[in-house]
Amino acid sequence: MNRKQKEAVIRAVFFSFALVSILILGLIVVSLFREGLPLFRQVSVKDFLFGMEWYPTYDPPSFGIWPLIVGSVIVTVLATLIAIPIGILTAVYIAEVAPPLLKDVFKSVIELLAGLPSVVLGFFGMVVVAPWLQDTFDLPTGLNIVNASLILALMAVPTIASISEDAIYAVPREYKEASYALGATTHETILRVVIPSALSGISTAVILGMSRAIGETMVVLMVAGGAAAIPESLFDSVRPMPASIAAEMGEAPFRSLHYQALFATGMVLFFITLAFNLVADYISNKFKEVGSGTL
């Protein structure tokens, strides 16, 4: 075998390995659609997405996932609102303010937090946060939107903090020097130069944090309470989509309507996370051109 042929073989090997992950992802999507789409022969898309009642085991059953979508969206949005300031300020502190020793400590703690199994966080929500919420606000149950949002925020913080930190770290030193040389203080430099320059990376971080939160299953299964109804207050229980799938899949007979409805719920989740990722990608590309002041 000459050198050219070897090159070709090596290229083919790498290509096929790279292909494996794409292929598997493709197969997952195909099976998701194959199991989910048949539902729409019996239930209209409109009734499915915007139906107010999720009674999959009643006779006749109703498969309206609007309460589940609302549940998912509300815990995700609330979790993001909590996680954004914590995540970004942590990132700023680590990248710009902290002395070297503390910087390392904080970074490792954040990584540790990212590595915590979600079931452990869910457990924490159940045995610590839930009783506390119940006692403090005198609620019938501590397993509710607030609890789920807090725990999801805890999960989104490491994602937001570490990606934002990379973005802040990548802000050219020249910008900061220019700012200091014009008589700006550290906090003025951070607020007016560093954060605006890192904004695309920070936005990407936030969206990836959100997509992590909306797809998270174990936490919402354990602490969101599981009520498939439109919530009236932040202390009501909800049943986000992933929790519904995880809880019911075991009981749904194979290829029954209920089974198909759960797959169709998975499709909705898939499109939401896909949209988040596309937006994140778009933002990070859009701002790339404005890059640094090179020649």
Place this chain on the structure above:
Amino acid sequence: MVNQEDRIIIRTENVNFYYGEFQALTDVSMAFETNRVTALIGPSGCGKSTLLRLLNRMNDLIDGCRVEGRILFEGRNIYEPDVDPVEVRRRIGMVFQKPNPFPKSIFNNITYGPRLAGVSGKADLEALVERSLRQAVLWDEVKDILGQSAMMLSGGQQQRLCIARALAMKPDILLMDEPTSALDPISTAKIEELIEELKKTYTIIIVTHNMQQAARVSDFTGFFYLGKMIEFNVTEKIFTKPDMKQTEDYITGRFG
């Protein structure tokens, strides 16, 4: 010393500077005259940029560095504990080696410093932008695109924008750290003309690797080698009849 005492705006007295254990400057004493251009020359790593950054306390931003000696700006040691480095930097501006406009509009680049210093009011800011850009001979090229990103400008224009941005603070001294080393010859010539013009109003201290540039633009030249100031004199003297052999060797290209 070569300078006239009453014209001194800033002087260093027995300055030693350390990055951690490494001594970057040894016993540097020199005085800079107002409304003159002083060039600092010497081979890479000789400490000339370090000295420049000491003059407006930019070295404060580096961890683990230490200054000994005094730097007197208008008679006051800027390294006294009660001196606010922010105040120092407002009065002693700096232009860097690589053009570094902010990724903001041209207008907002110029107004960044003045706004922080408390200048407000649309008319005042607009007047300031025009004045600064005119001083930096950039006004005619950008007057119609003030709202556009500074990133769209060419390298030479970006560097003049950075000069305009520094001038907008109305500083007393302008420090320039190899301001043309990243520019093409035409842009370099424009900046050199600009320096000639600016010294009527400002005191300029410029670090350069380009000896012709030092000879062209400066009134005084200091030659640095291995962290020490070897020779400091009128530029013409340095370039025609230097007192020290090391200076002569460097200038004639025998090393460096």
